[in-house]
Amino acid sequence: MQIASLPQQTVQGQDAALFDYAKRIARKPEGRVAVLLHLSQLTPDNRREDRLAVAIGHFGQLVQDFEGQRFHLAGGDIVFACKGARLQSIEEAVTRLRYLFADDPLTRGDGFGTWYVMEQDHAAFLEMAYRRKELDVARRRLSQDAHDQAGETEGRPLTPFQLAQLEDALANTDLSAIVRNQAVCAIAPGEAPQIAFHEIYVSLEDLARTLLPGVSIAADPWLFHHLSRTLDRRVLVQVSHDNARSDRPFSINLTVGTTLSPAFRRFDEVIAESLRGRLVIELQAIDVLADMSAYLFAREYLRERRFKICIDGVTHLTLPFIDRGRLAADLLKLQWHPDMAAGLPDGAADDLAERVRAAGTAGVIMCRCDGPEALDFGYRLGVSVYQGRHIDALLARRD
Structure with a gap:
């Protein structure tokens, strides 16, 4: 989550x-x-x-x-x-x-x-x-980015009373109607996308619209962090039921704390053996940096159980502070933003490309790609794996 x-x-x-x-x-x-x-x-x-x-x-x-x-x-x-x-x-x-x-x-x-x-x-x-x-600079920038993104969501902030109501409702709600999956694809210039795996996630917009209309459930970081743990547990149950026996590789976005929980151990026990080494656990960069000791413990556990690790929530502004090699993560998701193509100062695009190369182009996924300009810019950086609405459209066109 x-x-x-x-x-x-x-x-x-x-x-x-x-x-x-x-x-x-x-x-x-x-x-x-x-x-x-x-x-x-x-x-x-x-x-x-x-x-x-x-x-x-x-x-x-x-x-x-x-x-x-x-x-x-x-x-x-x-x-x-x-x-x-x-x-x-x-x-x-x-x-x-x-x-x-x-x-x-x-x-x-x-x-x-x-x-x-x-x-x-x-x-x-x-x-x-x-x-x-x-x-510390990285922590602050990631926190500000997340705060800005939460501020873009319209609606009244979630209250503690509404959080309690929401958690009670989630305990008895079938999440299948709001669980989504989106393909992560390798795309070479001029060629059709090839699916690497699917990310499985909960649509927060649909969750709020269904259970708390007019409320922004991500506006209060304290309450949302608490809610994330509850959602993680419910998503793990849902995924275990729907996907764990499937042979199709997928990823799920969890908090670091969830990966160390009994709920995750139960999930680990039921996934198909054929998924070992192909299933990706996505962890938010801000969550990783908030408690490095917990991340290091979780990383060793996940690697021992043959999960791949992806650091999510990285922007072109925070990439300089996220060392994928030092974190020993398999993948890193870099969020596309129109500023990357239109608003970078002279030389900044080259610097960004160098940082992507330093992170390892084969391990970088450009996500939130809503238009063809995202791919064009990604190719300039050396990125070959993409995710987003534009990729969904290319897949639909291919099929």
């Missing part, structure tokens, strides 16, 4: 401040030490705001005494940096922090923190800070 936006669970803005700090100390790194605490990898119970607030406070005295700075990063990690403090004093503070989370598996290995002694590790520290800043 596609999600409109995710609630921000951490302080914003300190990723950029960390990068500024890393650049500022480059000329005089002597005596400076930093530790990156990987608190984003704690279990959900231990990532509660009250516990993280205690964690941040652990370095209060060191901050006062040794030009210390704390950075609470958007993903949930914390960086503490200072000058002139004894390494033992910092290690003692980190040890006390380990005790705070002693019941968490993260504290039992070497993954709790990464140390940087600036005289020898400044280059690595600067690279880490740069990557964190870029990741």
Whole structure:
């Protein structure tokens, strides 16, 4: 299920401040030490705001005494940096922090923190800070894109009371009337489309029109994220009934959390063995970036069960921040927008083509292709796989 936006669970803005700090100390790194605490990898119970607030406070005295700075990063990690403090004093503070989370598996290995002694590790520290800043920029852009798309949907925002009503209705509703499928096709210039697989999805417009007329169910990101989980479970049941024994490859769009749920395990148990290695799980980029530790866990599980992974919800503005190789995803969906052909500044199209090549043209799908100009531009980028209404029309013409 596609999600409109995710609630921000951490302080914003300190990723950029960390990068500024890393650049500022480059000329005089002597005596400076930093530790990156990987608190984003704690279990959900231990990532509660009250516990993280205690964690941040652990370095209060060191901050006062040794030009210390704390950075609470958007993903949930914390960086503490200072000058002139004894390494033992910092290690003692980190040890006390380990005790705070002693019941968490993260504290039992070497993954709790990464140390940087600036005289020898400044280059690595600067690279880490740069990557964190870029990741935060990507999160923000994806969130804004999703917010803008949700804002385009007409109707009153969904309320908590209506959400409860909707979830009750979904429990007893046959979704077959609002489940759609759309072909994803390989298309060479001048040739007919060849179907690679079909995406199965719920039409949100039809869902709202059927159950809550006049209401925009995607307008409130908090409520829509909650609704997405319910829809995911119902879609998995529907797909299991209609498609799991089919030999036709397909994709479904789920939240990261759903892939780790009992509902998904039940779905996994009933799909045809012939679909192994051919069934695609689409995950929204904003969902992936919101909780990288959950994504990494889900990725390993999906790969073990021989599902392909597709990162969805990527635009030409956010593509520079999504590294398909680093995410180890099989596919990436790049959304077509008319601005890509008409509104890009000089050189931007070439830069976009280079980024598509870096992502691997064979693994990039251009989606939302509503007209022939999408294919024309996609060919310029080297893209060969497409999805959208124009592709549907080409298929109908072929048949």
